Amino acid sequence: MKYALCLIITALISYFWGSLNSAIIVVKLAKGEDIREKGSGNAGLTNVLRVYGKGAALATLLCDLFKGVAAVVAARLIVGNLLDITFFNDKIFIGYVAGLFTMIGHIFPIYYGFHGGKGVLLAATTLIAMDPLTCVLSVGVFAIVLAITKYVSVGSISAAVMYPVFTIITQSVRHMDGRLENFLITLCIGALIVYMHKPNIKRLIAGNENKFGQKKVDPAENDTPEIKN
Numbered sequence: 001m002k003y004a005l006c007l008i009i010t011a012l013i014s015y016f017w018g019s020l021n022s023a024i025i026v027v028k029l030a031k032g033e034d035i036r037e038k039g040s041g042n043a044g045l046t047n048v049l050r051v052y053g054k055g056a057a058l059a060t061l062l063c064d065l066f067k068g069v070a071a072v073v074a075a076r077l078i079v080g081n082l083l084d085i086t087f088f089n090d091k092i093f094i095g096y097v098a099g100l101f102t103m104i105g106h107i108f109p110i111y112y113g114f115h116g117g118k119g120v121l122l123a124a125t126t127l128i129a130m131d132p133l134t135c136v137l138s139v140g141v142f143a144i145v146l147a148i149t150k151y152v153s154v155g156s157i158s159a160a161v162m163y164p165v166f167t168i169i170t171q172s173v174r175h176m177d178g179r180l181e182n183f184l185i186t187l188c189i190g191a192l193i194v195y196m197h198k199p200n201i202k203r204l205i206a207g208n209e210n211k212f213g214q215k216k217v218d219p220a221e222n223d224t225p226e227i228k229n
Contacts, residue, residue, distance in 0.1 A: 018105025
């Protein structure tokens with residue numbers, strides 16, 4: 001019962017924490033404007049970069065980095081130390097639970113009508129706190145595929161697919177406890193990222209997905225692919 005209660009509390013806190021959108025908050029504080037009313041209308045990193053430049057984009061990136069890492073570290077500290085509860089003899093599992101629900105909150109934020117980002121950036125930041133080795137491997141896949149194809153979406157999807165694969169392989173090699181449970185959590189995270197790229201997949205099939213660095217033909221179009229953070 002105590003374990004279930006801790007999982008529920010962790011999931012709820014992480015969801016509400018993840019629902020805070022860095023792009024909206026940064027632009028509101030820095031410019032007094034609503035990013036959803038600017039550019040493509042997307043409250044994501046790419047739109048912030050396009051409309052407000054590198055400074056605002058960097059602030060958004062750092063806020064998401066803090067959001068992802070803080071959720072995982074806080075969950076592991078509170079549950080593992082203050083409540084003295086361990087999962088599979090390792091506090092990393094509760095971190096994965098926190099990471100998953102922070103990401104769900106980011107994708108389906110309660111504060112913004114359940115319409116958020118795709119979770120790629122947030123997944124990478126939570127990975128730093130959960131498993132740096134898997135993070136390096138997944139980011140490596142993203143970078144390599146992006147360099148070859150020039151499609152951010154293809155790189156993101158490829159990294160999402162390989163993320164759970166890297167998790168089970170590397171944690172098995174390291175004989176980590178709870179690796180199967182961790183794998184299932186990462187499988188959910190990867191599936192969410194792929195699901196959120198459905199519009200990009202349709203554009204890829206149709207042959208009209210924009211490549212990285214490609215300028216928009218019509219600035220008024222809202223269906224141009226975004227790197228949603």
